[in-house]
Amino acid sequence: MKQSYVYIIKCSDGSYYTGVSSNLSSRLYKHNFGFYPDCYTFNKRPLELVFYCEFTDINIAIEKEKQIKKWSKIKKEALINGEFESLINLAKKRFHK
Structure with a gap:
């Protein structure tokens, strides 16, 4: 099976x-x-690869990419830093006034 990758690049x-x-x-x-x-x-170069993960199914990789793109910067940094237990608590919450 062909590998697919979801990656995060840190921009300048x-x-x-x-x-x-x-x-x-x-x-x-x-x-x-x-x-x-x-x-x-x-226009944000130089760039640094800070995270990637491998998938054997491109459809799952695309789904995860779309999911991560919606995350806040703080949540992405938790993923990058391997703080997996923090991810659930960093979900975006909407509060009504």
Whole structure:
């Protein structure tokens, strides 16, 4: 089975970019060398890979990428730092006034 990867890149401005790819090294190379001028990361280089995980099913990888993209910066940093027990408590909560 072909591997797929969900990855998080830290941008030079401190923001994070989350993506999915079946060839992680090629995708990182393209991000770092500005292969995609319309990409979020183009003007935020240099970039640093701070997290990735492997999947054997691309559909699950895409689902997880979409999920992580909705997370707050704090929750993404907990994932990056391996603080898995904190993730549930960092869910976005909406409070009505």
